[in-house]
Amino acid sequence: MSNTNTYGDQLIETLLNAANELHDETGVPMPVIADAMYLGCGIPHSIFGAAEPETASRPEQHETDVPPIRTLGLIGAGTMSQGIARAAIHAGIDVCIAARDPKRATAASDAVLRDVSGATAHVASSPHLETLASADIIVEAISEDLAGKQRVLSEVERAVPEAIVLATTTSSLAIDDIASALADPRRLVGMHFFNPADRNRLVELVAGPAPQSHQRRARQLATQLNKHLVEVPDTPGFIVNRVLIPYLNAVFDFVDRGAPLREIDLDIRRRYRLPVGPARLAGIIGSDVVLAIQTSLHQRLERPDLRPARALQALVDRGVLGNKSGHMFPAALNDGA
Incomplete structure (x- = not known):
């Protein structure tokens, strides 16, 4: 060449x-x-011909009228879920990891605890979605499969109170397609974290038709996790x-x-x-x-x-x-x- x-x-x-x-x-x-x-x-x-903005490294500002996130529910026991859990524990947020396989759920929580020894927040695990009912926000972080995400979010929607915001970490699927399986599609927001989720600063927020109260809750989570949140359209990728x-x-x-x-x-x-x-x-x-x-x-x-x-x-x-x-x-x- x-x-x-x-x-x-x-x-x-x-x-x-x-x-x-x-x-x-x-x-x-x-x-x-x-x-x-x-x-x-x-x-x-510079690749894109843009100067680095002074605000690029700053986290989002706190939503002053939104209560802090105290408990985060996570669905899935893989790499992404564990990364988000580590970020939450470092931020002082309690975490509950739910996964169908109890052994995987336990292994995930054990791995997180090993990585954040000395943290004051707690990590729990369970194979039952009902254990997420005390969470302030629930983030689904299973593999990139539309039917699988629709199924588990539909199940958790029925298992937890209506006030709990639901989020999906999809990296490629349309939020509207995932939300179509819910009784109330407006309940879902997209929060695309990036691996490794405990160290990467970016979160893409796909608000869609979610009400402002849900969007503010998602922003509050990003703020507490020290993330830089960018609002993005529900476009492919x-x-x-x-x-x-x-x-x-x-x-x-x-x-x-x-x-x-x-x-x-x-x-x-x-x-x-x-x-x-x-x-x-x-x-x-x-x-x-x-x-x-x-x-x-x-x-x-x-x-x-x-x-x-x-x-x-x-x-x-x-x-x-x-x-x-x-x-x-x-x-x-x-x-x-």
């Missing part, structure tokens, strides 16, 4: 094209997109994933054509001074999550150019998921993992 048309140049072009398309379709200002991309995945503001995931998929498109992943990662990091290369970022997110989001974008936007790369699908088929499966990208891939 010539010096005038490097892997990095082509990948940055993919990134900018996606950002411009999102801006044109939704009207989201480019500085907001740049801010979200920096906070969500570390891509510098919201902001970050709409821009980021096609860029990551393009990396694996190069691999499909025989390019070495380590060389791709090194080229873009050197040329654009990125703190984390796209291959490493895909490993942090999880190749399975990247594939699920790319598949959703391909289907919802009906664009052939968004078809998931074969190399990405192959990784998932082989169980090479990135950090969560013990494979550090890109090194593990070059070792034949």
Whole structure:
């Protein structure tokens, strides 16, 4: 590949094209997109031609008329749920993790407790959704499956008082589609956390038709967790994933054509001074999550150019998921993992 048309140049072009398309379709200002991309995945503001705002690192201001969140309910026992739980415990918020498999629920709460030793807040676990009835807000954090999210949120809606706000951490599904399974769809808000949820500062809020009282409750949670909250439209991929995931998929498109992943990662990091290369970022997110989001974008936007790369699908088929499966990208891939 010539010096005038490097892997990095082509990948940055993919990134900018996606950002411009999102801006044109939704009207989201480019500085907001740049801010979200920096906070969500570390891509510098300069890539998007935007200056870093002075407020970029500040958490949301407290909602003065909203009582503090004292107990957070979490549905799911995976990586995202545990990350949110750690953030909550560090913030002094009690947590209850509900998962159908009692062993997984217990293992999740035990893992959180090991990571936050010395914290004063409490962590409990249960296989029963009814145990979340004392929570101030409930966040569903199960895998990216529309039917599964609809089912569990419908169940929790019946199991807990109407006053409790329900939120979903979906990264690619339409909030309206998930909420359609509820008796009161206005009860649901989208709160897209980013892995690792206890350290990543960004949360995307998809308010949809939720009343102001529910939106304020979600903002209050973000504030107490020391998150920077960006309100986003209910569009495929919201902001970050709409821009980021096609860029990551393009990396694996190069691999499909025989390019070495380590060389791709090194080229873009050197040329654009990125703190984390796209291959490493895909490993942090999880190749399975990247594939699920790319598949959703391909289907919802009906664009052939968004078809998931074969190399990405192959990784998932082989169980090479990135950090969560013990494979550090890109090194593990070059070792034949």
